[in-house]
Amino acid sequence: MSTGTLIIVIIGALCLLFGILYTKKSTLRVAVGLIGAILLIYGGYTYGNIQPVPQIETFDVGNKLKVTYPVKAVQVLSPVDGDTIKCRILTLGVYPEAHDKDIWVLLEPSDEKFYPQSDDTNTSYKEDGQWQVVTRFGGDEGETYHLIVYEADDSASAFFSETIAKWKAANDYVGLELDEIPEGAVEIDRIKVTLGRDCRGVH
Known part of the structure; x- marks a missing residue:
C-alpha cells in the first residue's frame, strides 16, 4: 500500500471513529462520519486498483510423438x-x-x-x-x-x-x-x- 493511500485510510478511520463516538452535535457527527466512510471506500478502491497484476507464465506445447507401449525407457x-x-x-x-x-x-x-x-x-x-x-x-x-x-x-x-x-x-x-x-x-x-x-x- 502506498503512503498516500495509507494516509487516506487512516484519516478515514479517524473520521469514522469520531462520527461514532462524538455525541454533542448530531449534524457534525453525521458529516464527519460520512466523510470517513467515503475516505475508507476510496482508499480501499485505490489500493485494489494499484496492486500489480501477477504475471502468469504461459507456455506452448509442440508436436508430439505417439507413445509405444509398453514403455521401456525414459x-x-x-x-x-x-x-x-x-x-x-x-x-x-x-x-x-x-x-x-x-x-x-x-x-x-x-x-x-x-x-x-x-x-x-x-x-x-x-x-x-x-x-x-x-x-x-x-x-x-x-x-x-x-x-x-x-x-x-x-x-x-x-x-x-x-x-x-x-x-x-x-x-x-x-x-x-x-x-x-x-x-x-x-x-x-x-x-x-x-x-x-x-x-x-x-x-
Missing part, C-alpha cells in the same frame, strides 16, 4: 526432434513403470553450456508413467538447442536444485560446463530444436 514425446519451438514450451515424456530416478531436462544452446530446467527448483513432475517440465529458452531466432534428458540420483538432483536456487538469487544464469554436471546424472535422451522467434529478454 523418452521425450514433445517437442520432437527437429521442431521449431517458441520461447516457453512444456516438455513432455514417458518413463517405464519401474523407473525410480529423478528426471531433469537440460538445455544446451550455442554457448555450449548446460541449463537445468525446472518449474521452481524441483525435478520434472512425474505421475503414472508420464513426466513434464516447463522449458524456457532465451536465445535468438533460428538458434539451435539440444534438449537433453538426464536421469539423476538424489545427489545430482540436489546439485541441480541448489544451482538453480543460486542463479535465481543472483539473477545470473551462467550455465554449467560439461565437467560440472555430476556423475549421478546420466544422459538418456537428446533432441535438437530451433527457436522460431527471438526469445532474449522474455520472462
Whole structure:
C-alpha cells in the first residue's frame, strides 16, 4: 500500500471513529462520519486498483510423438526432434513403470553450456508413467538447442536444485560446463530444436 493511500485510510478511520463516538452535535457527527466512510471506500478502491497484476507464465506445447507401449525407457514425446519451438514450451515424456530416478531436462544452446530446467527448483513432475517440465529458452531466432534428458540420483538432483536456487538469487544464469554436471546424472535422451522467434529478454 502506498503512503498516500495509507494516509487516506487512516484519516478515514479517524473520521469514522469520531462520527461514532462524538455525541454533542448530531449534524457534525453525521458529516464527519460520512466523510470517513467515503475516505475508507476510496482508499480501499485505490489500493485494489494499484496492486500489480501477477504475471502468469504461459507456455506452448509442440508436436508430439505417439507413445509405444509398453514403455521401456525414459523418452521425450514433445517437442520432437527437429521442431521449431517458441520461447516457453512444456516438455513432455514417458518413463517405464519401474523407473525410480529423478528426471531433469537440460538445455544446451550455442554457448555450449548446460541449463537445468525446472518449474521452481524441483525435478520434472512425474505421475503414472508420464513426466513434464516447463522449458524456457532465451536465445535468438533460428538458434539451435539440444534438449537433453538426464536421469539423476538424489545427489545430482540436489546439485541441480541448489544451482538453480543460486542463479535465481543472483539473477545470473551462467550455465554449467560439461565437467560440472555430476556423475549421478546420466544422459538418456537428446533432441535438437530451433527457436522460431527471438526469445532474449522474455520472462
